[in-house]
Amino acid sequence: MSGGCHSATSDHGPAPTRGASARLRVALVGAPNVGKSALFNRLTGRYSTVSNYPGTSVEIARGCGTVDGLAAEFLDTPGLYSLVAAGEDGKVTRRIVLGGDVDVLVHVLEAKSIARALPLTLQLAEVRRPLVIALNMTDEAERLGLRVDARRLSARLGVEVVPTVAVQGRGIDALEKAIARAARGSVPRIPFYANGVGEAIRTVRERLSGVYAVDPAAFAALLLQEDTEVRATVAEAEPDGGRAAFAEAAVARRKFDAPATYRIAVERQRVADALLEGVVRTDGRRSSAWVETLGRWLAAPFPGIPALLLVLYLGLYKFVGSFGAGTVVDWLEGAVFEGRINPFLESLFSGLPWDWLRSLFVGEYGLLTLGVRYAVAIILPIVGAFFLFFSVLEDSGYFPRLALLVDRTFKRLGLSGRAVIPIVLGFACDTMATMVTRTLETKRERVLATLLLALAIPCSAQLGVILAILAGNPLAFGVWSLVLLGTFLLVGAITAKLLPGDSPYFHMELPPLRRPRLGNVLMKTYARMQWYFLEVLPLFLLASVLLWIGELTGLFRLAVAALTPVVAALGLPAQTASVFLFGFFRRDYGAAGLYDLTQTGALDAVQVTVAAVTLTLFVPCIAQFLMMWKERGPRTAIGMLAFITPFAFGVGFLVNAALRGLWH
Amino acid sequence: MSPAEWIRAGLKALRVRGWGEGCPDGRPVPDEDRCAALDCDSVRLMALTVGESGTVSCLEDPGSGPTAKLAAMGVLPGVRLVLVQRYPAFVFRIGHSELAVDGGLAGRIRVRRDRRAEGGSGR
Numbered sequence: 035m036s037g038g039c040h041s042a043t044s045d046h047g048p049a050p051t052r053g054a055s056a057r058l059r060v061a062l063v064g065a066p067n068v069g070k071s072a073l074f075n076r077l078t079g080r081y082s083t084v085s086n087y088p089g090t091s092v093e094i095a096r097g098c099g100t101v102d103g104l105a106a107e108f109l110d111t112p113g114l115y116s117l118v119a120a121g122e123d124g125k126v127t128r129r130i131v132l133g134g135d136v137d138v139l140v141h142v143l144e145a146k147s148i149a150r151a152l153p154l155t156l157q158l159a160e161v162r163r164p165l166v167i168a169l170n171m172t173d174e175a176e177r178l179g180l181r182v183d184a185r186r187l188s189a190r191l192g193v194e195v196v197p198t199v200a201v202q203g204r205g206i207d208a209l210e211k212a213i214a215r216a217a218r219g220s221v222p223r224i225p226f227y228a229n230g231v232g233e234a235i236r237t238v239r240e241r242l243s244g245v246y247a248v249d250p251a252a253f254a255a256l257l258l259q260e261d262t263e264v265r266a267t268v269a270e271a272e273p274d275g276g277r278a279a280f281a282e283a284a285v286a287r288r289k290f291d292a293p294a295t296y297r298i299a300v301e302r303q304r305v306a307d308a309l310l311e312g313v314v315r316t317d318g319r320r321s322s323a324w325v326e327t328l329g330r331w332l333a334a335p336f337p338g339i340p341a342l343l344l345v346l347y348l349g350l351y352k353f354v355g356s357f358g359a360g361t362v363v364d365w366l367e368g369a370v371f372e373g374r375i376n377p378f379l380e381s382l383f384s385g386l387p388w389d390w391l392r393s394l395f396v397g398e399y400g401l402l403t404l405g406v407r408y409a410v411a412i413i414l415p416i417v418g419a420f421f422l423f424f425s426v427l428e429d430s431g432y433f434p435r436l437a438l439l440v441d442r443t444f445k446r447l448g449l450s451g452r453a454v455i456p457i458v459l460g461f462a463c464d465t466m467a468t469m470v471t472r473t474l475e476t477k478r479e480r481v482l483a484t485l486l487l488a489l490a491i492p493c494s495a496q497l498g499v500i501l502a503i504l505a506g507n508p509l510a511f512g513v514w515s516l517v518l519l520g521t522f523l524l525v526g527a528i529t530a531k532l533l534p535g536d537s538p539y540f541h542m543e544l545p546p547l548r549r550p551r552l553g554n555v556l557m558k559t560y561a562r563m564q565w566y567f568l569e570v571l572p573l574f575l576l577a578s579v580l581l582w583i584g585e586l587t588g589l590f591r592l593a594v595a596a597l598t599p600v601v602a603a604l605g606l607p608a609q610t611a612s613v614f615l616f617g618f619f620r621r622d623y624g625a626a627g628l629y630d631l632t633q634t635g636a637l638d639a640v641q642v643t644v645a646a647v648t649l650t651l652f653v654p655c656i657a658q659f660l661m662m663w664k665e666r667g668p669r670t671a672i673g674m675l676a677f678i679t680p681f682a683f684g685v686g687f688l689v690n691a692a693l694r695g696l697w698h
Numbered sequence: 699m700s701p702a703e704w705i706r707a708g709l710k711a712l713r714v715r716g717w718g719e720g721c722p723d724g725r726p727v728p729d730e731d732r733c734a735a736l737d738c739d740s741v742r743l744m745a746l747t748v749g750e751s752g753t754v755s756c757l758e759d760p761g762s763g764p765t766a767k768l769a770a771m772g773v774l775p776g777v778r779l780v781l782v783q784r785y786p787a788f789v790f791r792i793g794h795s796e797l798a799v800d801g802g803l804a805g806r807i808r809v810r811r812d813r814r815a816e817g818g819s820g821r
Contacts, residue, residue, distance in 0.1 A: 114770075115771050119766035149793060296757065296760035438786060438787050539800060542799075546796075560791075
């Protein structure tokens with residue numbers, strides 16, 4: 035099963051070349067939501083973030099295992115329906131498939147939708163590398179009364195078809211043996227296409243004399259379909275720069291009575307249907323009626339929206355808020371840190387003679403007393419609770435329905451409903467959400483989503499504390515929520531109008547609602563927590579060090595002095611300046627600073643509201659900013675920062691003016 | 699227009715030339731209606747009511763990216779579907795899978811209604 039392997043690393047790049055003591059390279063390919071990641075987990079003993087929502091496993095997860103005694107390395111690739119319309123992350127999968135660095139391709143597909151998946155199998159067969167089909171979710175198919183004759187299909191295709199149920203671990207051994215057998219050199223037959231398609235591919239292929247990583251037939255087919263990336267590959271590989279091939283492709287295209295992509299897709303489906311003739315038996319059963327109805331309800335505005343509010347109330351307010359931010363944090367903060375750890379640390383470091391060094395670790399902004407304590411006692415439980423809540427929703431299949439509900443509204447913001455995932459994730463951690471914006475299809479969407487995340491989506495670290503501040507004052511809470519929602523919609527709509535580009539389309543498969551599986555949920559939560567721990571927390575500690583340096587060198591005081599007049603314009607006392615400064619380094623620090631201020635009674639109700647609004651809109655924390663820099667580029671990131679800062683204060687000013695005006 | 703848009707427009711012009719010219723009655727096929735001209739019985743997906751079923755007859759603007767997405771998801775001529783929802787997006791069932799698309803994509807799908815009462819076509 036899972037053999038010894040150092041670690042599963044995620045990376046975005048192409049696979050490194052194989053060394054002499056090589057591991058067998060196996061890539062799992064298939065549409066979104068077919069269970070590739072669950073299968074990956076079974077084969078490697080590791081989990082790449084599984085999700086019911088397409089596009090979340092963006093990074094190429096690698097893991098090691100064994101197949102029938104051979105050492106193997108598995109790749110879990112982003113989902114794609116076809117090599118042709120691959121989408122942003124699908125392109126990465128395509129490069130892996132056409133790159134030739136993989137020894138065995140495993141096409142993972144859902145038994146119940148095999149007819150729609152088989153055209154991709156044919157495309158993978160054209161590549162003429164060892165291929166195995168994992169017929170996954172046979173349990174669900176059986177429940178629907180579907181039976182697939184794997185053996186018969188196998189014989190027709192010339193490719194082994196292994197029934198599996200990845201989440202239950204069934205069929206894994208058989209799959210491993212099939213992979214080992216395929217690796218020993220069996221290569222699938224080229225599919226026979228009629229209606230001019232086969233001929234067209236053949237004539238173009240004959241013009242490809244260069245050296246290609248995989249069978250040129252695959253490139254020929256894509257060239258016919260005018261794929262720009264393949265065109266470049268061919269131009270490079272061919273001695274004549276591809277001129278002969280391009281000319282042949284153009285001639286072949288004119289022979290079709292419709293665009294080549296269309297004709298080829300239709301023909302592939304026809305061949306797939308013919309292959310499945312007599313292979314799939316159905317007794318006409320339908321899925322459980324009430325599950326279907328519930329799924330339908332959740333996707334319609336009524337009762338979908340009330341249901342959403344209920345879910346938010348139970349999940350966010352009760353579970354993340356009361357339990358996570360309340361009970362767990364109180365316990366960790368009080369009993370664990372203040373009770374035991376902090377006193378212990380302070381006594382440990384009391385031996386250090388240098389005051390400044392001591393303050394680095396256990397001082398007011400000490401790395402350990404504040405930096406680590408906040409990270410572990412406050413942020414981790416809140417973020418953990420949110421990830422847990424998120425994973426439950428994800429595993430149940432709710433998110434595609436949510437995406438459907440918000441699609442129309444999101445379209446006005448230049449986004450498609452699919453963007454609901456990064457947006458919702460932003461409430462847990464904006465940094466992770468900014469990374470997930472990769473899955474959005476157009477650059478325009480990605481930029482818009484990143485801006486909205488930076489501006490109007492408070493992360494859970496911040497949210498927990500802000501809610502604590504505003505909890506006692508429902509009016510303040512109402513104003514805060516309205517301003518945030520209004521900002522989200524208004525800035526979104528205006529930026530969408532200003533940013534050139536096409537409107538995104540919305541298309542999504544709606545998987546059936548499922549009872550969330552505890553194992554899945556825990557593993558997804560764990561994977562996300564692990565990411566958070568390794569990627570975001572170190573930056574928080576770095577922020578603490580920077581604050582310490584700032585305080586030591588007096589720079590901090592200078593910055594506060596500079597901010598004080600700005601803050602005064604908002605009707606806020608001088609102490610709030612340091613709150614905002616904190617807020618840049620760590621959002622939770624800023625919020626906590628505000629909380630402390632309110633406790634001392636230094637702010638009246640209006641000031642609290644203004645401060646909360648401005649702080650929430652204020653710049654993203656260091657971790658998020660760095661992610662924006664990495665994902666969208668330095669210019670965009672700085673540009674957004676330059677917009678958000680004055681905007682946040684501007685809104686604060688307006689809110690202050692409005693509230694004061696109303697009061698007098 | 700950006701260079702990319704020029705290229706796309708050029709490619710589109712090339713593709714359009716690939717269509718067979720002429721309608722049954724000899725008039726040229728109008729640009730927006732090319733798909734419908736092939737089959738007078740097809741209607742847009744939006745014309746179906748919830749619960750109605752039909753067979754996809756063709757996809758509009760076949761060379762474009764959005765249509766390619768539909769094709770990749772398995773919405774192709776000959777495929778039978780049932781419309782299950784119209785708002786806020788169009789949801790239809792193919793086999794045992796449910797697919798959702800917005801109006802922009804739904805408008806590209808042409809469907810031949812299943813005639814139950816007349817016992818007509820519809821495989």
